[in-house]
Amino acid sequence: MSSEELLREALAKEHHSTVAFLDAAFRMLRESSDFYSCSDNRAIVMKLMEKYASQQSVSGDKPKPLPKAANRVESNLEALPCAVHSTSRAVPSTPKASSVRSSSSSLSNRVSINELIINQHDNYNGASCQNYSWSQTLTEIDVMVKIPETVTSSNHVRVFIRPTDLTVVVNVGGNWVYKVNGRLCYPIRTANSVWTLHPGSHIHISLEKERDRWWNVLISGEEQIDVGKVDRSVRLEDLTEEAQAIVKKLAYEEYVKNKLRFPQQ
Numbered sequence: 001m002s003s004e005e006l007l008r009e010a011l012a013k014e015h016h017s018t019v020a021f022l023d024a025a026f027r028m029l030r031e032s033s034d035f036y037s038c039s040d041n042r043a044i045v046m047k048l049m050e051k052y053a054s055q056q057s058v059s060g061d062k063p064k065p066l067p068k069a070a071n072r073v074e075s076n077l078e079a080l081p082c083a084v085h086s087t088s089r090a091v092p093s094t095p096k097a098s099s100v101r102s103s104s105s106s107l108s109n110r111v112s113i114n115e116l117i118i119n120q121h122d123n124y125n126g127a128s129c130q131n132y133s134w135s136q137t138l139t140e141i142d143v144m145v146k147i148p149e150t151v152t153s154s155n156h157v158r159v160f161i162r163p164t165d166l167t168v169v170v171n172v173g174g175n176w177v178y179k180v181n182g183r184l185c186y187p188i189r190t191a192n193s194v195w196t197l198h199p200g201s202h203i204h205i206s207l208e209k210e211r212d213r214w215w216n217v218l219i220s221g222e223e224q225i226d227v228g229k230v231d232r233s234v235r236l237e238d239l240t241e242e243a244q245a246i247v248k249k250l251a252y253e254e255y256v257k258n259k260l261r262f263p264q265q
Contacts, residue, residue, distance in 0.1 A: 019194060019196070019204075019206045031241075122134075122135055122142070122144040123135055124136075124231070125137070125214070125225075125230040125231055126141075126215075126218065126225065127217075127218075127222070127223065127225050129218075129219075129222055129223075131145060131146060131179040131180065132144060132145040132146065132168075132179060132180055132218075134218040136214070136215055136230075138209075138212045138213070138214065138232075139208065139209055139212055140206065140207065140208055140209060141188070141206075141207040141208075141209065141215065141218065142204065142205070142206055142207075143166075143180070143203075143204070143205040143206075143207065143218065144202045144203070144204055144205075145168050145170075145179050145180060145202055145203040145205065146179075146202055147170050147179070147200070147201065147202055147203060148170075148172055148200075149200040149201075150172070150173075150200070151170055151171070151172070151197075151199070151200065152199040152200050153197075153199070154197050155171075156170060156171040157169070157170055157171070157197055157203060158170075158176070159195045159203065159205065161188075161190050161193050161195065161205070161207070162190060163187050163188060163189075163190055163210075164183055164184055164187050164188075165182060165183045165184055166180055166181075166182070166184055166205070166207075166218075166219070167180060167181045168180040168181070168203060168205070169181075170203075179203075180219065181219075182219035182220060182221060182222075183219065183220045184207075184218065184219065184220070185215045185216065185217050185218060185219070185220060186209065186210065186211065186213065186215060187210040187211075188207045188208060188209060188210055189208045189209075189210055192208040193205070193206060193207045193208055194206055214227040214230055214232075215227070
């Protein structure tokens with residue numbers, strides 16, 4: 001299968017997830033090219049991102065940035081206990097917002113489905129808080145921020161991802177309301193962290209941990225989890241190629257051993 005076909009297949013299967021598609025694309029580059037051996041490629045990727053981000057800005061899809069005093073939002077705010085500790089630039093990803101209007105019955109159905117999405121697997125190895133749920137693997141954090149069904153455009157959302165803190169502000173009825181605001185448990189890599197708006201449902205934020213470790217809380221001051229009880233299993237595809245080869249070899253050896261022990265099975 002060609003590289004183009006691999007990308008098309010990934011896009012077809014994971015069209016609803018920007019992170020999954022990009023993950024498939026960069027994994028393909030690692031497995032079938034010397035892309036990562038060239039130090040200039042990171043600059044090339046950033047240049048392409050800036051190119052298409054500027055085109056999106058011209059089309060009107062990208063939200064207008066807040067003033068330089070980004071930590072101060074003028075309006076009635078539901079302030080959280082933790083304050084923002086940095087004014088460094090955020091790294092938003094602003095997909096197109098849906099403009100489809102639904103009937104009252106379909107809106108009702110969508111709300112129930114959204115609640116199901118938020119309440120199920122989104123606290124895997126993490127926790128559910130008042131305005132958001134978070135889950136984690138050893139290397140990444142996924143945050144699902146609940147939003148009202150009236151929030152259907154990226155213009156209604158401000159997300160600031162910084163190395164040590166996270167802020168999410170949503171426009172609800174004309175007022176900017178903090179949904180997440182505080183210092184992160186540990187530092188993250190902002191260059192590899194993105195967010196995606198799912199109109200009328202939630203904001204999905206994907207954060208890459210600076211170090212491979214288990215977090216006991218997302219935002220300092222929230223209730224902590226017992227990291228001794230987290231599922232420490234790792235997906236095979238997340239391992240290095242060498243580690244995958246070892247695992248497959250051990251699995252095959254175990255299979256042969258069982259066949260010799262129970263030949264009739």
